[in-house]
Amino acid sequence: MKSIDLMYQTMLAELDQRSFDAAWTADFPSTGRFTPANIKGRKYWYFDIPDGHGGTKRRYVGPADDPVLSQRVADHKRDKDDLRARRRLVNTLTREGGMIAPDAMSGDIVGALAEAGLFRLRGVLIGTVAFQCYSGLLGIRLPMAAILTGDADIAQDYAISREVEDSLPPLVELLQDVDPSFRPVSHRSGSAASTAFQNAGGYRVEFLTSNRGSDDDIDQPARIPALGGASADPLRFLDFLIRDPVRTMLLHRSGIPVVVPDPSRYAVHKLIVASRRHTNEQGLMKRNKDIRQAGLLFDALLQTRRSADLALVYMQAWERGSASQDAIRTGAGMLPAQDAERLKSILIEGAKRIRETVELPF
Incomplete structure (x- = not known):
């Protein structure tokens, strides 16, 4: 790389x-x-x-x-x-510089949400559109095959959404200003609340939040006060991903200031979510992309001497308990041999830098 x-x-x-x-x-x-x-x-x-x-x-x-x-x-x-x-x-x-620009639809959507105040209200851009920002953030050229997407994912912590006491304009109106064909998507639970919007071309914008209770709540949309009347899907382990996010740029038009997960958190989180994907065709495609993106970030973090950052984040995830540990082990077991060896090396090196002992997932 x-x-x-x-x-x-x-x-x-x-x-x-x-x-x-x-x-x-x-x-x-x-x-x-x-x-x-x-x-x-x-x-x-x-x-x-x-x-x-x-x-x-x-x-x-x-x-x-x-x-x-x-x-x-x-x-x-x-x-x-x-x-x-x-x-x-x-x-x-x-x-010329080898950094990544998003597709036009992703850029226009993120730009509209940013201008409306999404990141001022402490929203976080996640998913592959966020991954595209890591090329510039880390100073590493990333392969295009790992960054193609047909959706945009936005996260906001439920407690933060309540605390800011402010809100975006109605989300459906913001999205229809970008493409009038955007419509709310019916929620899988049958609830009238919508957590996703899709246009006529199949481009999907989805809103997620941290799961505040047991897994019994995961299939029910949570109303998020700051999201312009929209709801969000609770997702387990999302609180880990969006903790201590970083500011960077999405390279679209004249540049869009965005907030994305720390790249070390993104990499570890990808191991976790890969282990929880469905085994249907779409789930397997997403799992393969999760593992590919995690491996690329492990390589980039090693090259840019950020092993200590990854080790600290990994330890936080590991200390969350047995469910997190099992997910990390399963996700790490899906890595190709070269990526698995790279993860092992970066964790050992990072542990030495922070003078801690790290339990490896292998």
Whole structure:
């Protein structure tokens, strides 16, 4: 697995900072433009925003002779220039730097949710779209075969969702702004609550939360206060995955600041969920992808000298009890011989670095 040149990693760090700065200036998005209008002999500023249907929505701003508003107009031009520069950075990082860009649908969906406040409200992007971010985060080129997806998975802890006392706009409306064919998917329990949305092309957006009780609750959707009226599927071990997430960039358009699981947690969690997949055709396909992604991350973490990070996270998962240990053993047993040996090596090395004893899953 090849490392990404330091020059491109530095460019990604610059894109990170500029995109996070831009995320705070949402009053007048870069997709719109200030337009002057003369009314009864006086000049006023309006702001035109595309409505997604070929027209525009016009928002009143204020009189043109207001110095504060004049500065806003000047700043907006500067921000649009910065937007173009960030788009060029994204293109360079993906076309020349070997970093991963998501497919257009995934990027547009995550962008819409991010702009609406998903990550401000402490949502976490998980699944393969999150995995795509690890190329830049770790500075490692990842093979395309491991990152193809037809869905987006979003997680939020139930307790956090209650604590933030804020909410996204209605999720179905946000998704239909991206693609009008998005519709709620009937829940397998027969509940009227929906935890997933799907468009006419089969692209699926699913919302998950940590399981707060026994496994008896797993088949029942949980209403999540901050998710714009949507519910989420409780998932065992999800609390482990989304603990202490990290900020990074999804390389789409001008860059989208996102929050994803720590890559070490993602790798260990993939061993756990692989052991719990159904044995039908779809379940086996997902299991193979779980094992492939875990193996790639073990390799990347070893190359980037993050063995201590993995060892610490692995120990946390192991100490959760027998159910977690059995799942890790089963998942590790599915690894190809080379990946299994790599996991063994990184755990032994990591244990030495943190001066702890690690019980191996083999």
